[in-house]
Amino acid sequence: MDTSREDVGIAFRSALLVKGTKQKFSLIALVIFSIILIFLETIETKPLNYIRSFLKDTVYRGSLVISAPSKGFNSFTNYVSTHINLYKNYESLKVENDKLKNNISESKFLELENTQLRKLIDEQITSNSDLVSARVMLDKQSPYINSFIINSGSNKDIKNGMAVLDGKNFIGRIVDVNFFSSRILLISDLNSKIPVIVEPSGNHAILTGHGDNNPSLQFLPENHQIEDGHKVYTSGKEGIFSPGIPIGEVKIKKKEIKVFLFSNLDQITFVNVKLERANNN
């Protein structure tokens, strides 16, 4: 019994503590160093932040170069599939165009009515937010993390928490800023929780990501009147983002209220970052 315990001990020591002939570091030293690094991550000091930013910027640039061939291959396959689906897309666009033509007259009338009503209540629509455009450098998505890296950071006055738009649609927020790059946490990510409002029912909810492309609405009142096709916008509650940024459309699936985003998160090349946070006004 003692001998077998000793054997295990010897095997354990030889595996963890003894360096191989060509190994420069022992395993245990690197394990301890990794644990120290994890703890250091919780400390926010200027020198550490500078080192982190520098490291991240360097890795992002390296990753951009190394992933160029696979990116090229992806765009080629996209190009081919777009051509294959060309006729199908043409047919659906034709139907959509007819529908839109019918809606135009109605929408013009509503626009006019809206302007008149706004004048009536003397509301001035002013926006003090500036947009900064940035290119998506990396879009590494895994089942756990859905995020983008963009090529602008503190050099363009980007700060944590700012809203990120694809055109006019909300797609996520800034969670990490380096000198020349930033990370966007997409609304589809598990860690993303955004206060939203559903129109025309007017219900407030939290839009929660699940790792796929369709986040869902949570914390709704029991007697809500949300139906398929209702639109979801940022609510501006708690001053996190400006209100009224479009996000997506409701689709109820097996009693779960899913939101189909207006933007296709897989096809984004450029994004706009809203420089003013609502609570900084």
Added chain:
Amino acid sequence: MALSLKNIKYKILSIFPILLLLFVSFNGNSIIDFNFFSINLHFIIVYYWALRDPDNFGYGFIFLSGIINDVVYGLPFGVNALCLLLIAAVAAYVRVVAVRVTLVNDWISFVPALLFANFIYFLSLYFSSFEINYLSLFKDSLFTLIFYPIMWALFSFIINLRKS
């Protein structure tokens, strides 16, 4: 010493695992997502090469690769590095105690390696206030284990090619 074709082939195949490891980390392919399931390629590479060819697979590179992966995926520094080093630790232990190289031996001992690594992954992310999808994590571990023999065959072929 003349540089023969055999020598060049040997050199290239010797650095192949390190190149693959760094490529996978930089390219963000450590987890290959097939919509319904995903495979952690990183774990398989580290486990196989730390077990079969540790002389050409430095622990320093494993650590570096983990740090790069953390940056690319936006995780706290050290999380992936720690997981990969634990995988390498289990592989090192198995290497010391195992007598014969067989797929079944490697495959069975990969189970505790996966369990350790995922447990540490879960703990580190939990304490860093990252939300985790447990089902995805479980499916990822399961399919990584199922996929292991395919990669084992491929990597064994590369080792045999180097020897020839």
